[in-house]
Amino acid sequence: MAKLKADAPVIHDGCAVTESQLGRFVEIGQGSRVANSVVGDYSYCDRFCDIANAEVGKFSNIASFVRIGATDHPLDRASLHHFMYRSDDYWDDAERDAAWFAKRAARRAVIGHDTWIGHNAQVKPEVTIGHGAVVASGAVVTRDVAPYTIVGGVTAQVIRRRLPAEVAERMMALAWWDWDHAAIRAALSDFRALNAEAFMEKYA
Numbered sequence: 077m078a079k080l081k082a083d084a085p086v087i088h089d090g091c092a093v094t095e096s097q098l099g100r101f102v103e104i105g106q107g108s109r110v111a112n113s114v115v116g117d118y119s120y121c122d123r124f125c126d127i128a129n130a131e132v133g134k135f136s137n138i139a140s141f142v143r144i145g146a147t148d149h150p151l152d153r154a155s156l157h158h159f160m161y162r163s164d165d166y167w168d169d170a171e172r173d174a175a176w177f178a179k180r181a182a183r184r185a186v187i188g189h190d191t192w193i194g195h196n197a198q199v200k201p202e203v204t205i206g207h208g209a210v211v212a213s214g215a216v217v218t219r220d221v222a223p224y225t226i227v228g229g230v231t232a233q234v235i236r237r238r239l240p241a242e243v244a245e246r247m248m249a250l251a252w253w254d255w256d257h258a259a260i261r262a263a264l265s266d267f268r269a270l271n272a273e274a275f276m277e278k279y280a
């Protein structure tokens with residue numbers, strides 16, 4: 077029997093999934109937190125990821141210890157400390173700062189379809205990782221990444237293209253990630269055997 081299913085995600089031990097939508101065939105690795113996020117069909121994260129305020133597309137491969145959407149503390153006030161907004165944790169007569177939390181929640185990170193976020197990488201809030209892009213292990217991504225581009229380093233810089241621009245454009249037009257489950261199964265041997273160019277020749 078297939079381990080992953082359309083009707084319910086596989087969520088491993090010790091996870092906290094809150095205010096989030098998980099798509100079909102999704103797997104959330106042990107000890108991960110997913111908060112205020114959407115995780116698209118077939119996407120997964122490995123162990124101990126922290127994904128907040130993010131829109132993750134389909135078929136995203138998120139390695140262990142990745143952090144997406146790490147929130148910021150206020151830099152321009154008298155203090156950096158969260159007593160200013162988690163105030164009810166400290167005083168019975170103080171309320172949480174709902175506006176501060178709403179502002180944070182609105183700063184969405186976007187991870188495209190068929191992406192690979194390497195081990196221990198970070199993607200900051202409001203950053204978009206284009207479809208087909210790769211983030212190297214250990215990278216800190218502070219700026220948008222173009223589709224089918226490989227970036228790495230702190231802060232992340234372009235390493236090289238994953239696919240030539242013309243092939244990337246055709247792949248995004250093909251949008252195989254929108255095919256249904258049976259169509260992807262039918263093309264499985266070609267996904268395995270063909271390189272991207274040959275795959276395009278056959279299917280585009």
Ligand SMILES: CC(C)(COP(=O)(O)OP(=O)(O)OC[C@H]1O[C@@H](n2cnc3c(N)ncnc32)[C@H](O)[C@@H]1OP(=O)(O)O)[C@@H](O)C(=O)NCCC(=O)NCCS
Nearest residue numbers: 139140193194195210211212213214215226227228229235
């Ligand atoms: C980014 C990555 C995909 C590049 O793969 P590649 O193109 O085959 O890598 P190469 O070894 O040919 O390196 C290409 C260049 O990228 C650099 N590079 C590779 N990995 C890097 C990293 N993690 N951070 C910064 N630079 C990196 C190399 O130093 C090299 O630079 P140079 O051309 O100046 O010498 C790969 O190194 C990586 O990080 N994979 C993620 C692995 C992972 O997290 N696995 C978890 C399980 S899913």
